Amino acid sequence: MGTASGIIKALNSGIKHIATKRFTFRYPEQKLKFVGDGYQYDPNSGVGIAGYKGRHILFHDKCTGCQLCAIACEDIAEAIAMPKVEEEWKHNKKAIMPQIDYGKCVFCGLCVDACPFYALYMTNDYELSSFTKEALIYTPAQLQVKPKVDQDVEILIDEKGAKHG
């Protein structure tokens, strides 16, 4: 192929894309949609349920303070501590619950796999930035809160090309 025809072919290929919609989207206004409500684990079958690995959610009515999540995290990120909580539960005599430091967490989800009581799951919340290191440490009370998510942008594919919408 000649040099001129090759350059014209390359330019032509680029010009075709001027008319198509942009593949990027406006992030803070629009957010990408994920599958399900976050990564979960079923200890009975020993298999996880697909979902985004974001911030954790802790169910206080199920947590027994067994520390298995903290032990699972020990060799990975050492992000989980077990402080005392001022709550009284029959199943949690020691009254300790996980507290997660998101400055250390690597979001592998192996703590969720370790929990045998369906007490620790992950959510679709990934916006965890803060101005101080202390604010990254989520106490059991903060982990209990269900995150508000308004994620609705998906990849759409038609004849013209792919776009987010």
Add this chain to the structure above:
Amino acid sequence: MSNQVHPKDKEILPGLQIEKVDDRIMTLNVGPQHPGSGHMRIILKIDGDYIVHTDPDPGYVHRGEEKMAEYRNYITNIPHLERPVIHDSCNILYPYCLGVEELLGLEVPERAKYLRVIAAELNRCVYIEYWLAIYGIFLGHSTMFMWPMGDRELCIDLLDKMTGARVTHAYFVPGGVRNDIPPNFEDVCLRQINYFEKRLKEYADIFYDNPILISRTKDTGILSREDAIKLGTTGSVLRASGVDFDIRKKEPYDVYEELDFQTNVLKEGDSYARSKIPWLDMFESCRIIRDALKKMPKSGSVRVKLKPKPKGGDTEVYRRVESGRGSLGMHIVSRGLPQPYRLKISVPSFRNLIAMPHLLTGEKLGNMPAVYWSLNYWPVEADR
């Protein structure tokens, strides 16, 4: 007194020594902070515009992954072992999981094997697209930086749906995969992969048939078939020199022998051939994913239940897979403990780096980026 070295002749740092050389020769450090060189340094000696001596200096991002693995059990090793190549994290965990399964005597469910193949091939596409984007911007082709970065999102989106993370998936475990795919994933995957393949074909017009690219990469850094074998290169570098070697065909692991694909081999052995092989590999990856989705069992278990801290016997195993850069192997020595006694990672990047002095010496300095990045080299992986 004659043994004393004058302070001016002493070596201060490798590559920075003050030496009495011909005035024509200049030492040039490329990296380690240069955005193009990656986390490594190439010490070049140049005579005018020609490179007369090349000394690659890796090791800036050594993290001691092998030593770390000796202090963690077989499950907690997973998150840190995928850090060397976060874009190809499924493929670096693959040999580890295959090895540990052999140590512990685990039988992986059929569906999990297919899911692993799909995840590994998607991850290969993600890696190659990233590599291609950097190769494009190295050669001053900014469209080739934008397009692969955007199209890479299609595969990342699929992996995100499948594993729950955009990079560093921690999806493979000894005994299967962490979770099953979400409902109607097959349809979404098929649609996005078909579109992805359509986009890949468009790269030919703008990049691979582009006369500017051809004039910059054709006949630069030629590696002959004999030298490629002698230097021990692997992956796309070896296949671009005319050697038909792919672990997926030669030593099929999991379900690769049941899937329909071929290996791409080019005879030229120059930078153009080396940059073309990964692009052709992506078409094969799409073919494998489509075939795997068709042949995959529709339901079934995906993970074998493990004891909390499984112990291996008094043996050792070596398993290797074909990663995005070439053959990636792991040698695990077990002494009946819950953690490996020794873990050795044999990485393709380091093996391909050996070819660099051979290829760069004698080239023009302007050809350095075209030759360097065509080696499919990932500094973080080479340093472990």
